[in-house]
Each structure stands twice: as structure tokens, then as C-alpha cells.
Amino acid sequence: MSNMHNFDSVPAEGNKAIVFQNLKTKLSGSQADLAEVYQFLIPExxxxxxxxxxxxxxxxxxxxxxxxxxxxxxxxxxxxxxxxxxxxxxxxxxxxxxxxxxxxxxxxxxxxxxxxxxxxxxxxxxxxxxxxxxxxxxxxxxxxxxxxxxxLQALERKQTGNLSVRNLADVVKKEHFVLDSEYLETLLVAVPRHSWHSRYETLTQYVVPRSSQKIAEDDEYGLFNVTLFKRVSTDFANRCREEKFVYRDFKYNEDEMANQRKEFEEMGAxxxxxxxxxxxxxxxxxxxxxxxxxxxxxxxxxxxxxxxxxxxxDFIEILxxxxxxxxxxxxxxxxxxxxxxxxxxxxxxxxxxxxxxxxxxxxxxxxxx
Structure with missing residues (x-):
């Protein structure tokens, strides 16, 4: 595609065809390869x-x-x-x-x-x-x-970010959680690269000993679960934040996880x-x-x-x-x-x-x- 086109108009001087041909010869003839010339036809x-x-x-x-x-x-x-x-x-x-x-x-x-x-x-x-x-x-x-x-990009970031921010629906499994318990629940924590197992049991009271396991890890974080009594969940989450651990507010719900996957697929479509x-x-x-x-x-x-x-x-649109x-x-x-x-x-x-x-x-x- 050319970069530049000029629209020029000169008097026809009685014969448009002859004037156009003369201009074309002078501008694009064998001795003057200056430009390609086309007639620009305009109604009256x-x-x-x-x-x-x-x-x-x-x-x-x-x-x-x-x-x-x-x-x-x-x-x-x-x-x-x-x-x-x-x-x-x-x-x-x-x-x-x-x-x-x-x-x-x-x-x-x-x-x-x-x-x-x-x-x-x-x-x-x-x-x-x-x-x-x-x-x-x-x-x-x-x-x-x-x-x-x-x-969609916001949902994609949740799918592709590190374990402190990404959507966990495709990371965790049902067996990682204690479900349908009257007194106990399982929380998820993203932990930077330092000791977790020697500390999580002492963050609050009523943490179930040896209940934590590593679910996944990336270059920045490891994702751990931990089971404790429901009544100390808020205190435990606050203590995690004080220790620079990232508490993930995630509840295992298969229907909700399925809806999230469906939302992502529909948004992409x-x-x-x-x-x-x-x-x-x-x-x-x-x-x-x-x-x-x-x-x-x-x-x-x-x-x-x-x-x-x-x-x-009386002019033609063709110096x-x-x-x-x-x-x-x-x-x-x-x-x-x-x-x-x-x-x-x-x-x-x-x-x-x-x-x-x-x-x-x-x-x-x-x-x-």
C-alpha cells in the first residue's frame, strides 16, 4: 500500500482527454518516471x-x-x-x-x-x-x-498467578479437607520459602497436630492445608498475616468450583x-x-x-x-x-x-x- 496520493486539479482548456494525456506523459512517461497518474472523475x-x-x-x-x-x-x-x-x-x-x-x-x-x-x-x-x-x-x-x-484477563490472572493469589479450584482436591464436621475445619495458607511445619501448630491453640501437608508449590510459595477448631479460625488467620504467611480464604465447594470453571469458559467464548x-x-x-x-x-x-x-x-482532476x-x-x-x-x-x-x-x-x- 502506497504512503501518499495527491489529488490535483488543473484547467481542461477545452479538452480534458488531451490535457490529461499530456500530464500523464510528462509525469509518468518513459522520460519522466515521477509518479503514476490516474484520472479522478468527479460529477458536476x-x-x-x-x-x-x-x-x-x-x-x-x-x-x-x-x-x-x-x-x-x-x-x-x-x-x-x-x-x-x-x-x-x-x-x-x-x-x-x-x-x-x-x-x-x-x-x-x-x-x-x-x-x-x-x-x-x-x-x-x-x-x-x-x-x-x-x-x-x-x-x-x-x-x-x-x-x-x-x-477475562482478571480471571486469567487468577488462573496463572502464584499460589498466594491464583484460583485454587484446580489445585486442591477433596481429600485435602475435613468436611461436614461440626467442630473442625481446614484452612489453606500460602507460605514463602521458610519453615512452616515447625511453627503452624503454635500459632494458636486448638490446631490439630500433624494435620498440615504441602499441596502444591511454585517458585515463590508452598500451599499448605491445616486443620483446627472452627472457633480459632479467625485468630489463626490473623496470626498467619502477622507472620507474613498468606491466608487463603477458600472454602471447598464443588458446586461453586464448577461455576467458577464454567464462568471462565463462558467468558473466554x-x-x-x-x-x-x-x-x-x-x-x-x-x-x-x-x-x-x-x-x-x-x-x-x-x-x-x-x-x-x-x-x-471546465477542469480535470489530475504543475x-x-x-x-x-x-x-x-x-x-x-x-x-x-x-x-x-x-x-x-x-x-x-x-x-x-x-x-x-x-x-x-x-x-x-x-x-
Missing amino acids: FRIGTLDALVVISDELVKYDQFVESVAWKIVDILRILLKGDKDKICANLLVNDKSIDQYLNTFQWDIMKFRAEKSLKEIAEILNEEVSSIDTLMKAKLANYNQVKGN TEKELWSALLRLANTNFGEVFAAWIHFKAMRVYVESVLRYGLPP NNQYGKFGGALSRETQKDENIEEYQNLIDKDYYPYVWFQIQFNVNKIASS
């Missing part, structure tokens, strides 16, 4: 008054910037979903089932959605409303996905479903937003061309030596390249004697953002 819009054109010109700039920002938001969503894989991201950046380059090089105004007989203001508002709706939808879907993903749905939505809506962006570019080319060259709108005469009020003083450059510095660095817009969609930004 309802122009209205000069004041209306000036107003819509300013509005189109704002719409243009907004739509570009929405396009990049969707790219960011794809980057998150596809973990920054540039090839996979680019494979999802399609417009009408075409790559960005193909779409731009074969652009045609969508006459079914945006009929040219409507005013420029009406078309711009329809486009903007469509993109705003997509932006709102994508924000809501992303927020929903992030919430589920966050919940939900996250995968939302991931797939959001990926499809991002793919589809990127194409919609990018197409809207280029339609705004087309309107800007048209409006600025009419403002620059006047009526009737300083050839078109310096169209440079505006100072055209007589800007016939040479160096004079045009001086005029650019005085007025606007992006001033040219032809209408010119640029679109940059940098692939490297996708991977690094």
Missing part, C-alpha cells in the same frame, strides 16, 4: 452562490479532518485486535473489496448513495452523519469488547465472539469511512477548483511551469519557479498554481502507533 455538482461555495469550503475542511480521524480510530482497533501484525492489518483495510491503492486509482463517485443533484451542503451533511454514526457504533462496540476482555464480530465490523466500517473520506476529497477538489478557476467548471498563469492575482509576477516559491513563502507554503490535496495513509504508522 450544484454550485449555488459564491458565498455558499466559500462557506462549504470551510465546512469541508472540518469534515475532512473528522473523517480522517475516524478512519485512524478504526485502524487502531484493528491494531489492537490483530496485535500489531502489519500484514494482517493491511489485509483488512479494504474499500469496496479493493485495496486502498486500487480504490483510489479507480475511484468513481457513488451516485446511488450521494446523488449529484443534491446540494454540496446536503451531500456533505449526509456523509458526515453516516461517519458520525459509525464512530459512535465503533466506540460502543470497542467499549463492550474491552470490558469483557478486562474481565464471549471474548472470542466479540473479537470476531468487532474485527468484521472494523473491516466493513473502515471501507465505509475511507470511501466517505475520498468523497469529501472529491468535493473539496471540485469546490476549490471552481473558486480558483471560476465558471463554467508550476505549465500552470503558473493560473496562480491568482499575482500570476503575472509568478511565471518562474523561483517567483512561485517566493510567493508561496509570502502567502502559504502549500500554495500552488493548481488545486492540490494530499492523502497520506502511512503503513509504518499502523505498526508503530
